[in-house]
Amino acid sequence: MWGLDRESKKPLYQQIADHIERRISFGEFPPGSLLPSERKLAEQIGVNRSTVVQAFAELRSLGIIESRSGSGTRVSQFKWGASPKHTPNWNRYAQGGSFLPNLPFLRRIREALSQDPSLVDFASGELAADLAPTSEISEIMSSHQYASYLGYDNPQGYIPLRQALVRYLAEYRGLQATESSILITSGSQQSLFLITQCLLSPGDAVAIEDPSYYYSLPMFQSAGLRIFRLPVDQDGMRLEEIRGLYKKHRIKMIFTNPNFQNPTGTLLADERRHQLLQTASELGLPIIEDDPYSLTDYEGLPRMPLKSIDTSGSVIYIGSFSKIAASGLRIGWMVAPNSVVLRLADARQQMDFGLSVIPQQVAAQFLESDFFEPHLSRLRTNLMYKRDLLIEALRKELPGEIQFHIPKGGHHLWCKLSEPVNDAKLLEAAIRNGVVFVPGSVYGSDAGFVRFTFARAKSECIGQGIAGFARALHSLRN
Template sequence: MWKPDRQSKQPLYEQIADHLERRISYGEFPPGSLLPSERKLAEQLGVNRSTVVQSFAELRSMGIIESRTGSGTRVSKYKWGITPKHTPNWSRYAEGGSFLPNQPFMRRIRKALTEHPSLIDFASGELSKDLSPIDEITTLLNEPQSISYLGYDNPQGYTPLRQALVSYLRDYRGIQTTESSILITSGSQQSLYLITQCLLSPGDAVAIEDPSYCYSLPMFQSAGLRLFRLPVDQDGARPEDIRTLYKKHRIKMVFINPNFQNPTGTVLKAEQRIQLLNIASELGLPIVEDDPFSLTAYKETPPSPLKSIDSTGSILHIGSFSKIAASGLRIGWMVAPHTIVERLADARQQMDFGLSVIPQQVAAQFLKSPYVEPHLDRLRMNLLFRRDLLIEALEKELPGLVCYTIPQGGLHMWCKLVPKVHDGKLLEEAIKNGVVFVPGSVYGSDSGFVRFTFARPQVEEISSGVSKFAKALQNLTNNRRE
């Protein structure tokens, strides 16, 4: 984010006025659009409000902006007295379209992290820099002919990567498949998007877990789907609930995250997996299995995916490198019947002519290298260490104020707060205190739940982050008593 140069001889208010004028001339603030308030802009730029007042006065004197009491400051439609030309109403366009914006809480979290990079980040569901195999990938990139092709590639994905995934899925996940049944995507989210857009129609009923990561994705509502809840307890979702939903609502698809579920961290019990597959086969229901966390199992053998015991072809299996290697590679995959892979590959090709071949080549090299197993061992050890640090901090800073089940894998801790608090007020208070998290209502739960991602902050930030959260909670509960 741009900041005025305090070493420059040009006064700060003039720098700010020039910067705003450029943004207006570039069309970032079209005629008639509302500018940030003086107070908000002063906070963003790290200056006194009086400096922004001077900048606005400068722009007003030039006829570039106009202010009205109670209506804020807007870009003038009649700049310098020139007869206005018709400008598209970009605000109306931004509010239109069928694809819905992210949830308000998610937009608020993203904005806070952009404006305040020093925030301790318990919200972003990804690995920190030191947990990714950066040195290994750098070594692979420095090998001769590490990049061999830079043109458009097969719409299903780079063939050597799909071939490498056949071996990887067999050896690490017990899934038997062929390269023709694998579609490379930019991650689990794109896989879900393609499924909702291409295999379902507006008005279709689907079942998703409650709470569930899927609730945080407006793409389901954008597709016009009707969402029905599958409650998740300590043993995962209850398969019989699927039969009930099918009878009542004729659901057409089930979305499930059986291993270290996001956000609760639960693992679907073995007998419930068999029951789930039997019910799906009986009803002819496809199940979308999102499986990003299995290989993070800290101590025990990673739980097998549903796809590994799927004898009727009911499962669309989704995987990703984001939670076990590097989110920046933007590599995910889907294992599905070839007809489905062809349909989704065709749709994806219409969107972007296929993924960049460079990260696909890097991912293929990594999977075929000797680095995979050592990296996974190191990742599990470090995640376990961070989980234990988080538990220690929660017990120290929030004794008797938070309930949780200790996860045995994954990146997250799902917590229920004992004090009754408002999600939005707690998030704002936490941001003021220097920490950010994801409120539980983002995932469809009631107010009073939080998800802490312990894989994103640095080790030394975990304890202080919980301390800042505890202070925010204390401030909120104290104010409520007063």
């Protein structure tokens, strides 16, 4: 039996309004039905009439009841069933939509890292703080005058950054680009997103490398693409199946990461580069060349992009600051025919009105500064040092239990376990032992492969991290 709680902090009129609302939503008073008069209710409840008047006023303001002079107070017709207490089913909404969530292993790794930041991180594909040009960037930021007007920027990207990239691409990447052929993006990831959403349609077939970073991106499935895989060996992507895939499935694009590929660290061999371009130009097949790692060649060799030898205009080139400077700046770029650049800039404008101009200014300054070249050479030396620490630790902790090819650049070491174990169990055991890595199946490989990223972990933690991984592996074998 309901009664007023006179000790409660909730005012009496509010308690009465809540009570009437509850009775309405339980169906005791259907839509359009007449409520007892204010006087009668006041008597029943044992309060002043003015308290009930106030409660009715509250319900009227929410649209739950309506009063007309001469015909009393009735339950509102159209509000029935839509009482403010009927919370939408947000979980159902959160699981809906056409954009797929990240892969469960990647979500688990992110969750583990946020719960325990002391885990040794062999999973995140980015530079550790001591490899990033942190002091150089802060010096640039403190000495540079930023634009005083912060309006929406050019949809293709900040013009001085595009100009700096024209010079950078010619000097470092052997590419003759122009300002109008460059689109600045929020990392390579946005280039991939724009390409999959705007240049392809649901049902289109594309080829990716196997294993491949792209396999880890549900964005390809979200775009409704059919994915076919081209195996990667020591010399990069194998090309034999391209013509067959084209004939049978009409593949519309090939996505490749030819320099220090993620996850295998391989370089596409020179003969294969020429052969790939030849095949693409015969079939009129576009190639998306994703090239975030080539400047990390530890010996400083100029690993030139496919695009630099692309005489038939088959290649869209994607670059990024993430793997060579700072992933948090979120600066990437695409070099593509002007019609493509304009289309993608227009789409991006519809999504977010373009990038923030400030990181673009910082990136332009950094590229043009005297800091850039010395930073790159320090980065290469330090990455090689971390790679060697990782290899030394693996040889010490897991002799004969793990195989790998030694990469000559990039951030990743791709390993095969001599005896495969269950990926999910291995990841959980590793987390319990203070370390995270990415299971190979995330990149489409069979169980028994592991990707260790050595760029992110602190040098002094690499040995301890691999010892933890070895304990995890052994705990599953015993």
